[in-house]
Amino acid sequence: MDGTAFLNTALEHVERLWGIAQGWLLSPAAWSQFGLLLVAYLAALYASRKLHPLLDRWLTPPEGQDSYIARARRFVSMFLPLLLPLLAYVFIGIGENVTRSLFGSGAVIAFGKRVFLFLAVRILVKEIIADPVMKVLGRYIFVPIAGLYALGILDEVMAYLDTTVVPLGNLSFSVLFAIRFVLVASAIFWLGRWSNEQSSQFIKKQDEMRPAMRELIAKTLEIGIFGVAFLLVMNIMGINLTSLAVLTGVIGVGLGFGLQKIASNFISGVILLLEGQATVGDYVELDGGEAGTIIKMTARATILETYDGRWIVVPNEDFITTRVVNYSDSGSANRYEAPFSVSYDTDINKVPAIIEAAVAKHPGVLNDPFPPDCELRGFGDNGVDFAVEFWVEGIDDGRNKFTSDVLFLIWNALKDEGITIPYPQRVVELKTPLTVSMPAT
Template sequence: MEQLDPGIVQTLNEIWTQIMIHMRSMALPSRLWQFGIIAVCFALAHLGRLWIAPKIDAWARGRDLSTAQMRRVILVRKRVRGIIFVILAWASVFALAQIKTFYSWRFLVVLAATLVTAWLVVGLITRLIRNALLRKIVTWGAWIYVTLYYLGVTEQAAAVLDNAAIELGGFRLSLLAILKALVLTALLFTLARMISGRAAGKIRTNDEISPSMRVLVIKVMQITLYGTAFFIGLKSVGFDLTGLAVLSGAIGVGLGFGLQKVVSNLVSGVIILLDKSIKPGDVISLGDTFGWINSLGARYVSVVTRDGKEYLIPNEDLITGQVVNWSHSDEFVRIDLFFGTSYGDDPHVVRKLAVEAALSVGRVLKNRPAVCHIVGFGDSSVDYILRFWITDPVEGLTNVRGAVYLALWDAFHEHGISIPFPQREMRVLPGSELAVKEPETKSAPDR
């Protein structure tokens, strides 16, 4: 069996000696009194929680609180017992300090009050970390550290963790370094999230930057901040970052063979953001898909249609395929409608009524000309084209076409304009005979 490192054994012996010294001192009357005070404070804090928690719940239900306010209420509710204990413990310390006989009988009470106060502060601060797993790691790590710090065994515990290490050549990795790296990386990630969140909020509200450039700047900033936090965390462990060159080469080979489509979509996404050909809010048509762009992702573009479907279109398709962007350079969209009227109707009147009917629809622009032209003489009708403009294609095209068609129907019906439909006549020429074929009757089968 492999023996432990002598340094670890010596450190553990020192810690055990201090523990035994403290255990022997617990039997002193002054220590027993302090344990009693701590127990009473804890019991009162527990009873206080049972009484106050339902009142907090009732108070919260009676008010229209936002999500952020509700989270604060829940945060306080979960820590009611600790808050009450801290208040009672520090009140006991103050009371013992006023009595000369018991002035020296307050060490353990001060220690308990200090520890619980530190635990509460750590629990509140770590709520800034959104990732649940990372928050738990940092919380427990901070709780253990402050406990060891106020117990006065920080150096001994650090020595034990530092001696528990593995060595690979010139690289040494200890538990202490891993814990430091985890805590440091968590703090840096939290700081990066806070900075990127505030900066992203200001960038999104800056009208001087185009929507596509806003997305690009935010993504580059997030990658830079989180990448820096990650590499600083690796560096704090002592990891040699020059070794990543070999890893990046291997990743490059893998990308060249197996991840061509993924890389193509990533590069296409950057191109889309740089050339500003597509941006959030644009109305596009791609094949049979018509809708507005909801968001631009690293690999795909989210397009929401009028029927509520959300299509995730790869960025490569938007670069290599033909895309109709209804709002690329401006918001004006021209719509063409085709219809026909009878040869007996005056085309001048028809054109005037068609333009008036189009302009009567609310979404049709009045400051842009609506025109109607004859485009042909059909078999049974005079064919027209009606053109008008709108500025809100995101609200749909089919519905505005339907509204204009309905206005045309009402206007033509009011003025006696007829909309013909194809009709066919069959004539029997003189001298010809119309033969009627008698239906065949089936004979009964022979038996």
């Protein structure tokens, strides 16, 4: 069907709809159906105003609850805006049965049902759907389809789209097939993404499992879920998977040449997750100077967050082929030291006990594997050099100020004991005496 034929068909439908409208305006049965529509709408409006507060209170769980039942109640409560059009649809369906039994016709009231169904779809897209992709599909596909259905011309439009063929090289497909493919694929992959999010959240709550194992299971499930989704789309749309053999071969050649880095990073990511030498939450430093906390591990790269909030994307291969320093592997403790000096007139035999007792008061300093240890490091130019070693759980970063806190404790402890911290002093020796000229009298 070409464009001209479709335009003529559309004009014919407009004329037909105009004739139907004129017939409704002059028909007592039609007016009675209009009255039933109005009664059904008012009844639905009254019922929704009474039921909406009750359902809202029942479906809204107490604040702070996060059980599966609470989540299900919140999910169902999202659809409360559909209460009015759905009640109207049900009441109008009852009215349709009455009018068909009395007048043998229910065309007007059936049209009202389709209109309220269109309003329900519009509310669903506008107020309930939050996913950006599904919102765009709903706005430009779901709502127009519901509008065509309400007008009663959906079958004719679908027939026209089915006969409109789009050539693509040796392949060709109809516009209707493309629309169906987009709808089915979007729905299945949206469901797959939702399932993946739910399963990932469940796995990450399993604290008895190693973090690396949790990440590996989550990634495996993600690949499995979207693989099944792809196969479902192909099967539902009737696409023969053997026709993709050539494409698979091309991808294989690409992996062997241009995509070998991507394949290497993917395999390196799997090795990282299996070995667990670096996982989400660890603070690492690479040979190249990149350092930060691992916040995400993808199939291609690992994302580090620095102290200043910047993200560094590091290929997974770098974690396998270069030296990596992990400062927080499996949440182990870390040792730091704080250097300081005291003046030469201090009884240095008392300093270690004073400093170790002061540092041990810090709530973050551990006694295991070792308590604070103050050591004499040397005799400097300006004073006696000491350093206190201490162990803490975590990294001395922007959130944790262990070294700074310990230096404060050292300062206060030395001040309380009357011990002075030296500052640089210089002795200047003059080889020749200074000549002082006296002013003339």
